[in-house]
Amino acid sequence: MNQAFIYDRTIHFRDTDAAGVVYFANGLSICHESYEASLAASGIELQSFFRGGAIAVPITHASIDFFKPMFCGDRIVVSLIKTLLSPESFQIEYQLFIEGVEKNAIAKALTKHVCIDSITRKRCNLSQELIKWIEFTQ
Amino acid sequence: MNQAFIYDRTIHFRDTDAAGVVYFANGLSICHESYEASLAASGIELQSFFRGGAIAVPITHASIDFFKPMFCGDRIVVSLIKTLLSPESFQIEYQLFIEGVEKNAIAKALTKHVCIDSITRKRCNLSQELIKWIEFTQ
Amino acid sequence: MNQAFIYDRTIHFRDTDAAGVVYFANGLSICHESYEASLAASGIELQSFFRGGAIAVPITHASIDFFKPMFCGDRIVVSLIKTLLSPESFQIEYQLFIEGVEKNAIAKALTKHVCIDSITRKRCNLSQELIKWIEFTQ
């Protein structure tokens, strides 16, 4: 059973736009930060993982739904659940909450990731460390 | 019949990440730029539109699919089609192409927007200028 | 005697660019995050502070020097010292270190901030909460 990974985040001024709330695309950036924290918690070395050596893991799909706005200084909690989709791909589902109000999500997001050979850009199997990460529960 | 609005864009260094390609969430930021250009072409004053007076038009949903990576310096073309969904909401579909290769999209995206009263945050009808923009063809 | 405020930060993928290191302007964004954390630690409510009511506190000058590159996943420490420059302005000096290697800064930065009346945009005196923050030591 795959338990959620939890990531705490304060909304920064840089995340906001002139409408006074988090700029929509930054909602996905915050989700990606939680993915990075989850990888690091599993022991994956982020610099080489994201720089892309022989294998790269690009995002092929991302979506996000907003139910409430987020403001500078808000303390939020991101809850992340990862699922293997195929030997070559996985997805992550994110729920965002205001800290202390974990009943109603303020946003939900999804990203899909595919393992590819960096040279040929053809799909390949997930590395052992990624499979370990998907099975890893913190 | 709603024709596409066309927006030309060069990929900037700021758009990229350590994997050497456009950071996924910036793909949506580039789409939003084309939305802004489309509003401006219709005569809408961007500063007051996005600062939010009595009415605000937040994004409630965004999604993007990537078929090919984008690199710093790439010249891309964003094609944008807008559709009224209800008296209070509309959506925009985006297709991204490498300039001169307009047969195969390198990414497709979608955003949904809802008109709300800035104070009550309740849904309200689109303004006349937004209806004019949706019907506007350039 | 004004002691430094300390802010811990992990370098995110979003902070990097195609050269594989932190995009230069994001070095200043990270410094600004430490300023926000310092304001919050002093009890200032960030949403209203940065949204700008009667008084706004824009940055009039920013500079940064880089001595070493920062990579995705790096754990860094920002040390921040604030100084009153006049009744209407203050500056913040930042030093960035790799966590555990606090002898040699990897970057140094400076921002200058001026208090203005939001309507007239004329300079005005710092608010009591800002003066308290400048004198505040954590």
Add this chain to the structure above:
Amino acid sequence: MNQAFIYDRTIHFRDTDAAGVVYFANGLSICHESYEASLAASGIELQSFFRGGAIAVPITHASIDFFKPMFCGDRIVVSLIKTLLSPESFQIEYQLFIEGVEKNAIAKALTKHVCIDSITRKRCNLSQELIKWIEFTQ
């Protein structure tokens, strides 16, 4: 005599923050865009230049002064002057204007760049294409 390179730019929603104006660090990102446009105009291929092969050209210093705020939708003009500092380094001075009001700069910025060997990270001489670019006038 080194003439200025001119870059036209519209302020995007993404550039702004909750105070309703351009986020300070994005002022430098806009300057960097003008540097990229200037390199491209001189015939330099941006993807390989910024990805960093044998030689990299990191920014060692950046500074910016703001005289007036910039708002979403503003049409601005960046004027850029480049100067060789040593066989291994150069600087760029930027002036930002509101389009049509080129008498008073709304911001001024400066970046310093050093050529290094990507492996040893030791300074090395500027490439021929960079020297040509510095001497290049458009």
